[in-house]
Amino acid sequence: MVEHSTRSWTLKLAAGVAIVFGTLTILSGGQALFGSVAMRDAVGDAVPFVLWFNFLSxxxxxxxxxxxxxxxRWAARMAVYIALAIAAVFALFGLHILQGGAFEMRTVGAMTLRLIVWIIVATVAVRNLPVVR
Known part of the structure; x- marks a missing residue:
């Protein structure tokens, strides 16, 4: 019985983190993309493909x-796909930087946080929700 209780608690936490993180991502990305001129200027040297990916994701x-x-069960697989997509965009962002493209250092931190959060959410989901093969 304790195992089921722990499983339920970790899934609820992972779900809550995903929903809150998604809401904050949409709000911040929406402000950066569609906000006032001052809000868009505050973004600085944002990389458009990263900004759009983050907003839509x-x-x-x-x-x-x-x-x-x-x-x-599909949610566990989707969480893995999200983590993989973030890793791919992060790699492309790194390539952009290596090619001398302008960027904001806070984007490096934000992408690192995003990747860590989604690796954890995906791990919890895969361990606690049987994935359809």
């Missing part, structure tokens, strides 16, 4: 969080 974060909360 926020909707998938929320969807996946809802799926995890509902105990849906």
């Amino acid at each position: 926020g909707f998938f974060y929320i969807l996946t969080g809802i799926g995890i909360a509902m105990g849906r």
Whole structure:
């Protein structure tokens, strides 16, 4: 009985983190993309493909969080795909930097945080929701 309780608690936490993280990602990305001129200027040297990816991925974060909360097996696979997509965009961002492209250092931190969070969410989901093969 304790194992089920722990499993339920960790899934709820992972789902909550995914939903909150997605909501904050949409809000911050939306301000950077569609906000006032002052808000857009405050973004600095944002890399457009990273900014758009982060904004759009926020909707998938929320969807996946809802799926995890509902105990849906597809949500575990989706969390893994999100982590892989973040890693791929992070790698492309690194290539952009290596080619001398302008960027904000805070984007490096944000992408690192995003990747760590989604690796953890995916790990919790895969361990606690049987993945359909």
